Amino acid sequence: MTSQLSQHLPTTHTRRPRGPTLSAHRLPDLPGRVAIPAQSRGAPGTPPPLEWFNTASAQDAERALLACLHSLRWALRVAGHRPYPDLASLLPAADEATYDLSAKELEEALAAESLPALPEDTYSAAHTALSAAHAAYEATFGHVFVISLDGVPEEESLDRVLTDIRSRLANDPEDERVVAAEQLRRLAGERLRDLLGARGTARPATDGPAPGTCDQAPPR
Numbered sequence: 001m002t003s004q005l006s007q008h009l010p011t012t013h014t015r016r017p018r019g020p021t022l023s024a025h026r027l028p029d030l031p032g033r034v035a036i037p038a039q040s041r042g043a044p045g046t047p048p049p050l051e052w053f054n055t056a057s058a059q060d061a062e063r064a065l066l067a068c069l070h071s072l073r074w075a076l077r078v079a080g081h082r083p084y085p086d087l088a089s090l091l092p093a094a095d096e097a098t099y100d101l102s103a104k105e106l107e108e109a110l111a112a113e114s115l116p117a118l119p120e121d122t123y124s125a126a127h128t129a130l131s132a133a134h135a136a137y138e139a140t141f142g143h144v145f146v147i148s149l150d151g152v153p154e155e156e157s158l159d160r161v162l163t164d165i166r167s168r169l170a171n172d173p174e175d176e177r178v179v180a181a182e183q184l185r186r187l188a189g190e191r192l193r194d195l196l197g198a199r200g201t202a203r204p205a206t207d208g209p210a211p212g213t214c215d216q217a218p219p220r
Contacts, residue, residue, distance in 0.1 A: 049196040050090065054083035064195060065094075069188035070112030071105050074098060087198050094192055098185040106181055110143040113184075126158055133165040140169060141176055148186035 046052075053061060058079055065075035077097045084090035101109065137145045147164055149157050168176055192198075 049198075050084065050087060053090075053196065065192070068094075068191035068195060069098065069109055069184065071098075071101055071109045073105060074101065074188075087196065090196075091189065091192065091198070095185065095189050098181075098188055101181065101184075103177070106177065106184070107143065109184055110146065110180060113144050113146050122158065129162060130158065133162055133169075137165050137169060141173060141180075143180070146180055146183045146187060148183050148190060150186065150190050 047055070053064070056064070061079040061082065062072075062075040065078055066072070069075070074094075074097050077100070078090075078094045081093060084093070134145055145161075145165055145168070147161060149160060152160050168179060171179065
């Protein structure tokens with residue numbers, strides 16, 4: 001099944017160039033990403049986002065999910081349990097499915113993460129500090145730094161990223177794998193809520209401790 005469905009993956013998915021960046025906390029800009037009703041500004045006759053998701057082809061649903069988390073098995077599992085009666089059913093199901101990522105699948109999902117550019121008015125010292133911190137992190141753990149900034153005011157995001165990178169550099173690789181997996185889980189949930197026009201919907205009750213802590217349950 002995987003070989004047949006691998007064609008649903010985006011045709012290209014390359015990392016953006018390194019340099020002054022903030023960690024990936026917005027929906028990745030994937031080539032060929034399907035625009036669902038929440039993104040089409042309510043065109044006349046367009047079904048509500050959840051209805052679209054429930055009735056879309058498997059290929060379109062999986063492609064939309066891969067824009068939230070680049071794990072084919074996760075996308076297949078979430079899409080395969082459609083239809084969902086409401087967001088209160090879909091969001092916890094998608095959240096729970098992230099716990100089943102294997103170590104290899106986690107590596108693949110992390111490898112697909114990209115880093116959007118800092119705001120143009122960010123001062124040069126911040127560019128230098130953040131670039132150095134990202135480089136140190138990637139040299140230590142072999143993958144990009146990911147963090148959920150949901151609920152963090154934009155003016156505080158740079159300080160939060162720098163603080164968390166420096167804190168997490170002290171983790172051993174296994175502890176950091178657990179933290180990175182938790183951050184990916186949170187990012188996937190945020191992106192899915194955005195995709196379905198449900199930003200502001202409460203996170204599923206399976207949420208773990210706050211970002212940057214090391215006592216989250218690792219993916220099985």
